[in-house]
Amino acid sequence: MPPSKYTFLDFAQEILKSAPKPMTFQEIWEFGKTSGLDSKLSITGKTPWQTLGARLFVDIRDNPETVFIKVGRNPARFFLLSRKDEVNPDDINYASRATKATEGKKESSFGFHERKLHPVLAYFAYTNTSFNRGKQVYTKTIYHEKSKHNSLSEWVHPDMVGFYSPIDDWNGKLLEFNKATDKTAIRLYSFELKKEIDRSNYRENFFQAVSNSSWANEGYLVAYSIQQDDDLLSELERLSASFGIGVIILDLDDIDSSQVIFPARPKDYLDWETMNKLCEQNRG
Known part of the structure; x- marks a missing residue:
């Protein structure tokens, strides 16, 4: 052997x-x-x-x-x-x-609605300095059921979006100077949330996060549970390094123990056309 x-x-x-x-x-x-x-x-x-x-x-x-x-x-x-x-x-x-x-796994594939994770992520994004680098990130849920749907809108809507604005951190004159340049100081985030990631769904979940976050400065796949599997974690690390999507694991029992296990690769540009499409599909 x-x-x-x-x-x-x-x-x-x-x-x-x-x-x-x-x-x-x-x-x-x-x-x-x-x-x-x-x-x-x-x-x-x-x-x-x-x-x-x-x-x-x-x-x-x-x-x-x-x-x-x-x-x-x-x-x-x-x-x-x-x-x-x-x-x-x-x-x-x-x-x-x-x-x-043992008891938790007996629940039917985690017996709660995925949106239970949203306030946990909102708290994490606002308070966790390993994620936000000391800059509070504000988040908002995108309600897919209220969006305008068509055959071309699949894998366009993230579950949550986030933003950081330096308005409270920067000197007023610096903010005015930034407005005069073609560089925005606002940082935008995209989050795809899942209850569980395992061998059967990791690729679909990951590439859904890739598709849904193309417009943002940083995109993340967020999960409550990731299967105990060294090969799976290695593959998630490889995909994260290749496509720049970060991976966050949330802890509902101890929210402060939630963690970025693979960081996102930040982008300096924003995809304004895709953001406009999201705005048009989510009016009201």
Whole structure:
């Protein structure tokens, strides 16, 4: 029998066994790189530290048998469950949903309406500095059922849109100067929300996000659950790097633990024709 594949979770576990304190995923990666443990990994993506963070976050949240715990937030640090007595118990964020995963998975493909995720994303976009870089992003739901539909409007409407305006952050004279240039300081965001991403639907969901976000500065695929599957996460990372669409995972039990697992690639231009089409189809 061939030896089992050395995974990012194996990598993190090996480092945290001897780490003097909890570490961020970036610190885990840098320590492993310095010690040469990264050579044991089969790395295909360009941002392995992001892959490591995604693996840890999803494992803690969705795996009832995870060996990891999350300590604190902003930034979250990781440690081993077997070493939990070495940290302040008030700082530990246990696997909020993993402990209830068995019951949760029994719900018929997650028994809630997808729009339950919308206020969670709105809060995340406004408050999470790892996403908004300290600039509050305001969001709005697009009600597809109220839109004008035709055969050419499929995969045009995002579920939510967001924007950031520097009006509260910039000097008034600078705002006036910006108006005189052909560069807008407003940043626009597109979000495609799904309850679950798994092997059966990830491509359709991802390319729906690609299609629906072509007009925006940044586009994201947002999910409540991503299947525990290293190959699936690797493929999402590859698609994210290729097409520039970010991936966000939301936590309904601990909203502040929601996380960008793969960042979007920002664009400096806006597709005004597509935005006009969206406005025309969503008047009123």
